Amino acid sequence: MNPIETSPTRRRRAPWVNLVVLALLAAALFTLMFLRGGRVGDAQRHRAVGLALPALELAPLSGSSTSVTLRDLRGKVAVVNFWATWCGPCHRELPDLAALA
Numbered sequence: 001m002n003p004i005e006t007s008p009t010r011r012r013r014a015p016w017v018n019l020v021v022l023a024l025l026a027a028a029l030f031t032l033m034f035l036r037g038g039r040v041g042d043a044q045r046h047r048a049v050g051l052a053l054p055a056l057e058l059a060p061l062s063g064s065s066t067s068v069t070l071r072d073l074r075g076k077v078a079v080v081n082f083w084a085t086w087c088g089p090c091h092r093e094l095p096d097l098a099a100l101a
Contacts, residue, residue: 058068081097083090 053070056070060067079097079100081093083094
């Protein structure tokens with residue numbers, strides 16, 4: 001008696017079934033991540049939101065010898081950008097911010 005002939009045959013799944021199961025698991029994972037991330041308004045507001053800015057004086061960065069104060073910015077649109085040297089997206093946005101200046 002040949003052992004190959006006597007062993008029960010294994011049913012093989014179609015290769016696309018594994019792919020579909022993997023895609024469904026990935027979709028479920030991303031959905032859970034999105035839902036657990038919170039919605040707009042769920043985050044706690046910082047106690048400083050809505051308060052007037054304290055006195056601020058910014059040192060000149062280039063080509064000017066005068067500093068900038070909040071009074072100088074009154075009635076104007078001002079962009080304050082916090083960035084870091086290790087931040088890839090920060091480096092990518094620098095040309096756009098420079099074009100706005």
